[in-house]
Amino acid sequence: MALIFPKSTDKYVKIGAAVLGLLAAGGGALAMLVGYPKVIMTGYQPVQPVPYSHKLHAGDLGMDCYYCHYTVDKSSHAAVPPTEVCMNCHTRVKANSPRLEKVRGSYETGKPIEWVRVHRVPDYVFFNHQSHVKAGVSCISCHGRVDQMIEVKQVEPLNMGMCLDCHRNPAPHIRPADQVTNLAWKPDRDPAEIGREIIQARGINPPEYCSGCHR
Amino acid sequence: MADLAIKDPHVTPVLVEGNPSLHEVTNDVAQIVEGINRNVPVQWYIALAITGSITLLLFAMLGYLVATGIGVWGNNQPVGWAWDITNFVFWIGIGHAGTLISAILFLFRQKWRTSINRFAEAMTLFAVACALIYPLFHTGRPWRAAYWLLPLPNTHLWVWPNFRSPLVWDVFAVSTYATVSALFWYVGLVPDLATMRDRATGLAQKIYGALSLGWRGSARHWRNYEMAYLILAGLSTPLVLSVHSVVSFDFATSVLPGWHTTIFPPYFVAGAIFSGFAMVVTLMVIARWAFQIEHLVTIKHLENMNKIMLATGTIVGYAYATEFFIAWYSGNPYERFVFINRAFGPYAWAYWTMISCNVISPQFFWFKKLRTSVAFMFVLSIFVNIGMWFERFVIIASSLHRDFLPSSWGYFVPTWVDILTFLGTFGLFLTLFLFFVRFLPMIAVSEVKGMMAHQQMHHDAHGHAAKDGAKTHDASPGLTPVTGGGH
Amino acid sequence: MIQITKKLTGKKYWRSLDQYYQTTEFQDWLNKEFPTQAQEMIDEPSRRNVLKLMAASFALGGLTACRRPVEHILPYSRGVENLIHGKPLFYNTVMSLGGSATGLTARTYEGRPTKIEGNPDHPASLGATRGYHQASVLSLYDPGRMPNVRGDGKDSDWNGFTSYVQTLSGSLGNGAGLRFLSEPMNSPSFTAVKKHALTRFPAAKWVEYSPIHTTATAQPVAPRIAFDKAAVVVALDSDFLGLDDTTVVAVKEFVRGGRKVTDENPLMNRLYAVEPQFSVTGAAADHRFRMKSSEIAGFAGALLSAVQSQELKVVGQGNSSADKALSAIAKDLAANRGKSVVVAGPRQSGAVHQIVHQINQALGNVGPVVTYLKPASDQTRPQLDALKELAGEMANGQVNTLVITAWNPAFNAPADLEFEANLKKVANVIYLAQDLDETAMASKWAIPAAHYLESWGDAVAFDGTASIQQPTIQPLHGGKTAAELVAFVSGYKDLKAYDIVRNHWLPVVGGEKAWKKALHDGVIRPAAAVAGSAAPVFDTATPAPPTGGYEVIFVPSWSVFDGRFVNNAWLQETPDPMTKLTWDNAALVSQATARKLAVAMGDVIAIERNGRKVEGAVMIQPGLADDTIVIPVGYGRTKVGQVGEGAGFNAYKIRTSDTFGYGGGFNVSKTGRVYPLARTQEFEYQEEPKLVGFQEDVVRPIVREGTIEEFKKNPHFATEMVEHPPLKSLYGDYDYSKGQQWAMAIDLNACVGCNACMVACVAENNIGVVGKEQVARGREMHWIRMDRYYTGPVDEPQVVTAPIPCMQCETAPCENVCPVAATVHSPEGLNDMVYNRCVGTRYCSNNCPYKVRRFNFLNWHINEAEVTKMVYNPEVTVRMRGVMEKCTYCVQRIQNAKIDAKVEGRRWLKDGEVTPACAQACPSDAIVFGNVNDLESRVAKMKVSPRNYGMLAELNTKPRTTYLAKLRNPNPELQPVTAAEEHHG
């Protein structure tokens, strides 16, 4: 009787299967790579309405983070400063630079500057800056070397895995209170060791249970 | 079930009537498919149009549900589960007959299974497909449940399922069952697909050819094939028992009076077989009439299934009685109340529907006249289907609606969405079935032929075999076909 | 829950149904009873929301999109004084309701008040609140509030009103045609403005009126009863634990006085309640007797002669159980001379109060227990007389200008005064309107009223302690206060509320510093002297109400008070403590009366007297006086915002000035219509319903109670009510002996079932309101509910109440069954519920023996106005559709307290440093929360009380919330049937 499939069919079937297998494997690997939090959740760097350079202020001029983000050790929110704070200096410094147009405008009209939010956690996560800063967790742990960024960029995934890694092993991220905002801090010995000592002394026990952050 | 084995080796039961030749058998089955291929009877299209539109209705309801919320159903506090899980258990239960026939009856060497197992297995798959809708869509956020219930990584954090939860056990049990049943079904199909391939022409031949993977029926194939089939049967037997046991754990491991019962696993399994066979009978009665295969699916087959329904139905009835006794005997007031409430409370109507359909009606099958009457068994099998649905509803709703604290007691009333969704699953079920009978051999031809050849041997050997039915195989000169007969 | 299958009228809170009320389909549909139809009706509108819903759900689900939507941060342009973004600010203020002031503390976030607590320094609050106070913050954000000034039925503005007043003031002359109608005055600064106004217009008249008579307003003298000094209390038609007063003082003192029973000190006060309705006071009573209001006077008289006659032989004339008990009660009183009290409710006539006063005098209770104070208001004549006179003057055109600062008189004035009609006869009606209500529609000018949380004011408490009403937010709709309006109309053009209040108080307190302190403390010390005469004069002139036929009793509603909270969804959904009815009022009748009328639950009856008629649904409530119909007033508003419209029926329609409190002579007829009622609790008894003959009687030992005698005999009677095998775990137990372990103890003997905890919980935890249908379907969301069970004989039952929050079981059945580990245990013993992990299988709720878990069957927040969303507590996630939620012990408060402690370098919290909303609001201090591992904590001490038992602990759930059994202190001479005895017998 007539042949259903030519002789070569099986060859092609084998090749096809092999190709499919490779594609599946490759695709899976790719998905894992792309899906990896560090990859998909970082790198967000929006353009801000005012060309404010953290590198200049926090880095070169060496202003302390607290100066602008003055509620970071008092409240869950790290306040984005009122225009007032900018004007404390800029009434004299660069008083009529065109790049500060928006700032002066806001100060005169009382209309807020529309800063674009860079770092965010979902609504159901209750992150508290005060408790972290007071415990000695440096800004750098979540925000990176902001003092070297001209335009602020998200460098950490800020996902739950990241939170838990630190909550389960806080020592490497704990610093003496006076070094929290010193992003360039280079201790002479193993920072984790220092962290452990502080944890011992202060009895720091970060929550690992759900209601610690989800309410 | 060994008591269902054919008692007397001398009188071989008529499992195929009119003593057709093997070729005629092949034709009878294959031509159902091919005949349709050439000119499909208009009835088929009408049927498909009806079931198809009901299926669309199902999808519409599910879409509406996902878009709006579980609130479109009647579920409430305290009746957190109602028709959703009732339908799930109902369909899963129906999904037990197929694998049971293929596996357990195979191990018990029930030759009569060969004419109905393919059909029953198909039914199993479609029933499980319908069942699988509910565990997913009864959740408040199915788009999350879809992958959070499985041990898969997730971008935010690898939070894992809770393996203490019977629902997770369910996910494993039901998905395993679905997979294994599908494999079992396909393995059984391969030789017949080869047969179809060798009869077909053109595109059909290509398709059947591809599906049959170049099956040649070589002795080397058959040897591995039989081993695989035997192993699958051996695996499926505990599996089929485990599935409904695990489903029953959803209730048995809870603290709720009326759910927290050790009798559930066996009693659920019995109930599942009961409902499964009922559904097979319902559909088979229609199919054998519609496709004129009465000589392949004989009264004998149907009668055997009715016997099994009689047996399992009685087991189920006994379980109901035991529940009551234990509730009384436990002296636990909550336990006692739940059962009194079942029989005499707001859901008494459901309870007595269940009793009359599941316990009383199958008793008619004690009479041979009735259990061999096609019309009667058809009606009765439908009653059993209804009864078994109500069993699940009674267990779920009547236990939930009045539990420990009277302050939180309530009542459940279904909404039109509840009703149409359930109706829709029947649409899906039947649509799949229509495609099955249209494109695949609904009877395991190779097995039937094997069995016939074996009975042929029997005649030639004019029953010189030993008195024991099981031994006959070994005794007859090494020419006994195996599938459907066993070694 | 037959209601489910039936038509449910009344406003659906979470979606509008206007379009249906016109259509004919709706009318046909009314007659059908198929749930499928009902479902159609309910679901139709939400199809339009499909897309919104999907969006909402995904957004809230926190789906990480590859492309992130741009979010803006808008900082202040200039910093705000002492505002720290994300930290709450607390302001002390004061709220007046029904003529009494309650000092409150408002919690604000970024200038939004979100939560009200009691001010512990305030004598009328002592830190606790009623549901009204808790919910008042929602009324502030009510989208139905009066949005702008209305003149001559058209939208106008303040300027328009100004010019109008300018032209008007010319025509006012000496004020002969000028009248003022205000709420009962308890605001010193407003009183000052009033004086100014009346001096400016000498011929003008000022009338005070409130539709609800409270202890503070019913009589020309305000009795001050120190319940903590009374060993025996006899309440005659008095709901002093309930709504006789909107403050919580009586509850606090009554409980402190003799309900906090310990095994060292098993002393308990005794409460007799003789009443027509079934009030929470009756529920708390050790002996409760039902008696028609009209018979109270006779009973009081008999009691008087009994206590006066030395041998106490006198018995009551009637043959009710109360009359039989009379001599025993008299003996009991006589045995407690100087430390007992008889109290009559504000609905009773002055004559009754007179008698009660004489009884107290005869018993020497006046002085040690009862003193009489000057009411805050200086209006000496009975309110109704003044109002009647005003109505008369309006009718015959003597009034050409009427300034109304009282709430909605057109709706709530006695029907016989035809107030709404008479308003039309007045040329210039100026009305300070909360919303566009009946009165606003009948007025020439309607001015938006400022909410107390957004305006300056003051109020003086019963003991003369004044408090400044401090605003927490700018007026949302540019509302005015009563004082401002009156000042404005009477010619003080640009006098702001702030000036009015400050000008009045600055000299009084003496200086800026004291003023600041007054604002900070929320009270002004010393209190003004308010002592009244020892020989009080009661209003005996007003004749007693008519009798005969059916007697109707008009009571304030727990939900809407006099109707002003009809548009407040939190209160509407909070069930009545006794009837468990939501979103409606009903005509409450006893079984006997229901039989007599041949009506069942939900049957609509017509109640008629002198041609005034109203139709309303019947609800059968055990324990009411026969031939008596109890009707909560305030429902059946016709002009109201989206929440309250169509809820209940308007009892004011048949409430005339002669039947103001209660009255007989009503005719009742059946209409044949049925009106479905939505209740949160359908089963009234702990006894299992008798379904079949051979079923034995089982009383479930859930809310356990006994008598004080039983307690003395066997302090552990409660735990011994249940026998069970030793509770062993398959795996062995988890160790909770370390660290802080949170737990709660609820003293059922203190709880009066006032529901304050429920409303407080709703306010604190952003709990969704579901509306009437959904309640009827059993989908209400309250994290803490108030279970109410009747015990004893059906016609003379007693009542036990129990707040049921999550038990935070150590071996929680809910946790085991969750497939995605969305509910797990914290090392501090909390049963955490993780909304963002929940997929909503509802398995946990099924497996919860207490059924305290609540599922978001639909998106309850979908139709909430933007302004209403301002009330959300930013510390708590707003749950989306499809997830489970439940009581968390206010974990947000625990976490914040822990953070504060850590910042201070403390590991452990002090006892009382964290208080859940329910415990904080509780007027009777029944709910106590704390760390059980701190043996000094109040909760740890309660846990070791012999009365302490775990509900359903026999299931080995190891609940963290436990209960202290309820006790009754019956008079040995009157053998009562207590539930405890039924357990044994």
Added chain:
Amino acid sequence: MVVKHTNSPALKEKSVYGVVAEFDRPEALVAAGHQIHHGLGYKKIDALTPFPIHGIDDAIGVPRSILGYIVFGFGLFGLLNAIFMIWYTNGYDYPLVIGGKPLFAWEFSIPPMFELTILFSAFAAVFGMFALNGLPKFYHPIFEMEGWERATDDRYMLVIEASDPKFDIEQTPRVLSELGALRTEVIAK
């Protein structure tokens, strides 16, 4: 290509796949196979039948299937897999206190352990079977024989492959005919 009858050996042996003989009854097939294998000592024999014929394996010397061992191995793997998965996810990677139960315990692990064992075994059984059978194999010379369609219907084919040392393009078909084949046919590669 197909060649009828046996007298003119047009076919070179090396281009021949083998000889197929068609029988109409299973007994005949088995008898013939038995004779060919045990009697005449042919090795490379195969039987192609529409349904399994018991006894043919011994007759033509087909060894027992080894599938069982494969399945057992995979089943065991499935079991260990399940144990590891539950321990790793619930007990190690993300420990959570749930209902006061231990992080890992065999009691609550039994159902998934069982199911995964079954699942892996089933996969092994099916795909193992196909693998052992060298399926899928869409082309096979035998398909070219005349009247193949009846090999899956009601005829029983016996094949002697050309690679068999005793194979003889003249003899073998004759032998088969003598053993009662209805007809024989030489199949090209």
